[in-house]
Amino acid sequence: MAPPDAVLGWDADTTARAYAAFTRDFPMYRATSRDLARRANLTTSRLVIDLCGGTGATAEAILELAPPQAQVLSLDNAAAMQHVGRHTLTDPRLTWITTPAENLADHVPGPADAVVCNSAIWKTDVPAVFTAVHRVLRPGGRFVFNIGGGFAGVRHRDETSTRNGPSLNTLIHQIAARDYGYTPPPAAEGPPALPLEKATEHLSAAGLSVLDTEVIAQRSTMAEKKAWLSIPVFARPAGEFTHAQRMDILTKAYSLCTPDAPTVTSWLVVVAQRLEAQR
Ligand SMILES: C[S@@+](CC[C@H](N)C(=O)[O-])C[C@H]1O[C@@H](n2cnc3c(N)ncnc32)[C@H](O)[C@@H]1O
Numbered sequence: 387m388a389p390p391d392a393v394l395g396w397d398a399d400t401t402a403r404a405y406a407a408f409t410r411d412f413p414m415y416r417a418t419s420r421d422l423a424r425r426a427n428l429t430t431s432r433l434v435i436d437l438c439g440g441t442g443a444t445a446e447a448i449l450e451l452a453p454p455q456a457q458v459l460s461l462d463n464a465a466a467m468q469h470v471g472r473h474t475l476t477d478p479r480l481t482w483i484t485t486p487a488e489n490l491a492d493h494v495p496g497p498a499d500a501v502v503c504n505s506a507i508w509k510t511d512v513p514a515v516f517t518a519v520h521r522v523l524r525p526g527g528r529f530v531f532n533i534g535g536g537f538a539g540v541r542h543r544d545e546t547s548t549r550n551g552p553s554l555n556t557l558i559h560q561i562a563a564r565d566y567g568y569t570p571p572p573a574a575e576g577p578p579a580l581p582l583e584k585a586t587e588h589l590s591a592a593g594l595s596v597l598d599t600e601v602i603a604q605r606s607t608m609a610e611k612k613a614w615l616s617i618p619v620f621a622r623p624a625g626e627f628t629h630a631q632r633m634d635i636l637t638k639a640y641s642l643c644t645p646d647a648p649t650v651t652s653w654l655v656v657v658a659q660r661l662e663a664q665r
Pocket of ligand 1: 397415419437438439440443461463486487503505506511
């Protein structure tokens, strides 16, 4: 079963349109998708799965590297995200399927050469998804995914050294408190949602082994962070605010930043494989 809030916010036209515009105008999701597609070894692939594919940024990266006869299935449970994707990315090799990642195995016609999941795995029921990935992969097939640094509990050294001044998120909370009387909830101190040890345990329980892991740094700017925080599903602060109020707070917070100031986001990248069949 998917966590109850898995699709909350994603299946909205406003989010889907803003997300697609963001992936078009800023490099983050295209760059992380290309990184994963490259690690999936797609040169001889015939069937590749784009898991939690959203509006298609990852499918596009896969299509660039897969051979002309390969088929790509992009699965996501938010119809609104796929609706935008279907209209912007038309390639005869690509099929869109609206379904939870947990139901993957019900929709894959044959053994898949690779499964790629960009920026989403920690939002799913991870053990169920890993089991489904094992069912659809051919022996030796690769499963490549990434986990946002905060969710994996990792930070690239460049992220630590680049920090100059308060983050946009910190400023948002300060302005919300000043102008809207916002009281932030007590900081949720707890373990990260999906550290490598936990992901490795779930992979191994599902019959998948880790081939490689790397903490990578995605470089961007405050301007990109602002655009990302304008996507309704990511807008802050949480709680009883309208989107217009959140955008008012964001504009004020952003005015205190330097637009070109470099920022760094960390990602934990995992390359796993279904074990070869025993002879
Ligand atoms: C940040 S977007 C990533 C989309 C795409 N991979 C990309 O790089 O642009 C996260 C996506 O995960 C999807 N998602 C979250 N939980 C899901 C689940 N349990 N099953 C299927 N899709 C899910 C959301 O609907 C959303 O489209």
